Amino acid sequence: MIEWIVIAGLAAATLRVAAPLLLASLGETIAERGGMLNLGVQGAMLVGAFSGFMGAYFAGSLWLGLASAVIGGVLTTLLFGVLVINLDLDQVVSGLAINLLASGLTLYFTRVLFTGGVSPYLGDLFGPMPIPILSGIPFLGEVLFSQTGFVYLGLLSVPLIYVLLTKTTFGLRLRSIGEDPVIASYLGINVLKMRYAALLAEGVLAGLAGGMLTISMFNTFDPRIVAARGFVAVSIVILGRWNPWGALAGSLLFGFTEALSLRIGVIFPELSGASINQLFALLPYLVALIALVVGGRGVRGPASLGKRIGRER
């Protein structure tokens, strides 16, 4: 019989590790609704994690770290914008290029700045912020109301972005660009401006997603810290059908898998110490693939997603 405390711990951990995925997939949802498949969200997270850490470490303030994480994320998605909006280059290849550049930049400068290429630890972290009264509720208090600010921010963003995309003129215009940018521009919508606005929003969210890894979850930077989270976020957008609520559901699924793979020895004590335990590291990626097979078949996204506008041709 698994105890309640283990379940509450697992549920809380699920939300905690789902948060960066949620923030990134919400950002990617906005970009993709505008017709931009931005695989560079992975790179934006990495730059966010890097600049967030550097800001916090060198300025000695977590808040400045947070600001530089956002700036790092935004600069990365804006570079993607230059490639796909201004130069009308292939979106997939541009995203990959951004990712490789991001990993080159962060790896190189980590090694330049810290001897041995190993970053030091931050003295402080954005820790959990229990909400008064609510955090006292049994079970729910621990799971929902004793989280970090990043988790609350992610959860609150879901309805906000849902309203933004479905109930505002901005959302309507963005979605019409996502369906057909050429017709949208005939209708007088400024495609360039709208797409940059979408990437700006994605940059903020991806920067936060990356930044929370270094200044809230782990207090150090490693060039591999993002692992495949950006790509998992892109999968979540597909599984969530380009809908913020779907992104929430998908993020929770992957958060649960990751939390489970980290705690498998706690939940099933007979497995702790067994060699098979190590194999669970691959579980989140396997689940992502299986989920795509089960939930990703024949799904249609915005019609212009991933396509070049081709005004040069």
Add this chain to the structure above:
Amino acid sequence: MGANQLTVSRGTKRSIVKALLSVALTLAVTSVVFLINNVNPVIAFIYLFQGAFGDINLLSETLIRMTPILIVSLGLAVSFKCKIWNIGAEGQLYIGAMLGTIVAIGIGGGFLSLVAALVIGAIGGLLWAAGPALMKVKLGINEVITTFLMNFVGIYLVQWMISYPFRSPDTYFPESAAIPSSSALAVILPGTRLHMGVALALALVPVVYFLLERTTFGFKVKVVGENPEAARYGGMAIGKTIFVSLIFSGLLAGLAGITEVMGIQFRVRGSLSPGYGFTGIVVALLGNNNPLGVALASLFLAAIMNGSSTLAWTMNIPMGIVDLMQGLLFIFVLASEPLVRLLERRGVLKL
């Protein structure tokens, strides 16, 4: 190439100009990075060049480094030509290396052991690409995402295999047992570590060229990649072409992995590949998916990799410079297309 200048088509000329331009821009930005680090870029590049080609040993080390990069990127060139973005070569490489090594050790040495290892290694890479290929063709799921996720599944799986079931009993670190020395790829230049793998990689250049330029499959790959509408009207089996081009790139990635084991590393370690699967992406694009271009591009990237270790100990430039240069190169290869177009429009460049 000088001999047949007359037959160089406009498209080829254009892609050569684009490649040179992206290399030049990469070196320019890298120079700025050197200057920021208080290093004279001219001297740095001389050291880099010497570190890669300075003597027969350094040259053969560069060719050794080129071998897996060339094999991987030849495969990627085929899938990229079909506009199929296999970014899972790294995982395919590890799986190929692992399966091949198990076979080599299982057979226990000799030529048969070598051949079986190479074949099974290549098939391992193929199978690792087959999942994403099926998902792409049957379910329409974007291969970029699936191949990338498969990297993590593959690398963690191999990591686990060399930590537990296939761990060498007589070493401290997690690594597989060594392959029998009688099954290793022969050294072709006495006194160096240069092995038959480089000959294998170079032999694949004309093979892939022939495949792309002289076979129906190569023709289909090009049509599906450049003009899927035409392919559909022409009644081509688009799904099959996509499937085969993706698993072909997996085949060569697996072969690259097992060649690295049989030729130079002799066992599977977590550090088997410093990201050859990702380097291969840049190489294939820099070489414009043309086998000869890919060969030159992989020599270039191998030279940067090896030369940068000289830079690290002579001028205190961290090894990460390689990754930075790869990233820059990727961006500039992409941007070179609109840039060349702009230069042509301005009349600066006549092609």
